Amino acid sequence: MPGRVAIVTDSTAYLPTGLAEELGVTVVPLHVVMNGETGIEGVDVTPDDLARALSERRTSVTTSKPTPNDFTAAYRRALDDGAEGVVSVHLSSELSGTWDSARLASIECGQDIVRVVDSRSAAMGLGFAVLSAAEAAEAGRGLDDVEAIAERTVDRTTTLFYVDTLEHLRRGGRIGAARAWLGTALAVKPLLHVVGGQIVPLEKVRTAAKAIARLEQLALEAAGEFAVDIAVQHLAAAEKAAALADRLRSRVPRLHRLYASEVGAVVGAHVGPGLLGVVVVRR
Secondary structure, three states: OOOOEEEEEEHHHOOOOOHHHHHOOEEEOOEEEEOOEEEEEOOOEOHHHHHHHHHOOOOOEEEEOOOHHHHHHHHHHHHHOOOOEEEEEEOOOOOOOHHHHHHHHHHHHOOOOEEEEEOOOOOHHHHHHHHHHHHHHHOOOOHHHHHHHHHHHHHOEEEEEEOOOOHHHHHHOOOHHHHHHHHHOOOOEEEEEEEOOEEEEEEEEOOHHHHHHHHHHHHHHHHOOOOEEEEEEEOOOHHHHHHHHHHHHHHOOOEEEEEEEEOOHHHHHHHOOOOEEEEEEEO
């Protein structure tokens, strides 16, 4: 539709099933490399494939970003289809070169009409910024407004998560300040959060059950009395995620939307099976 703002993101947003299509969001995929074979996230490599691969110590798993050409092609398709501009929202620039690929493509297409937003997060920490941009675009808001709404959502987002082990973050080079915990990693269950786009240690808890209970409490504190949207995400921990989602649904006083879903292979490769994450966004 002429005059419409097109929304582009990458496959690490892990939007709830069907929402990208419903809102007309273009998803540019990252790639997963397992034992030298490259596959498209969500198409060739599923979360189950990834969880199996990580359980086999001999399997090497790495990830790779889209190229600037991948983004240029997506932007040009949107503009050729009549969009007045594009807002492209991506995985934290501190965690991946994906944002930089998008930025280079926006220079080629024209930064006046292609705006690239750094979510400073991942998974639904990114996904909620994408959804807010897509809903604003669908409501007929202009390019400047859609970009500003995405950035405002980024500023209102809290991303918290629990991992069974820091080993996958260490292997992937995403461990950041949590590196100091490696010596005690076997004795504790780490809670982490995303601050300024980086993974930062939050608390060390003695058992998995206590860590999940603490994650729930931290999510409640982040929600407070605000109207909020929440996502509960996991990798190979569906029952724990569903139970956590049910508890938050009953305990958050001004809950607007709650999504529960599994993260894909790119984020999963860096956090490992057993991940439980909660993203809270103030509306």
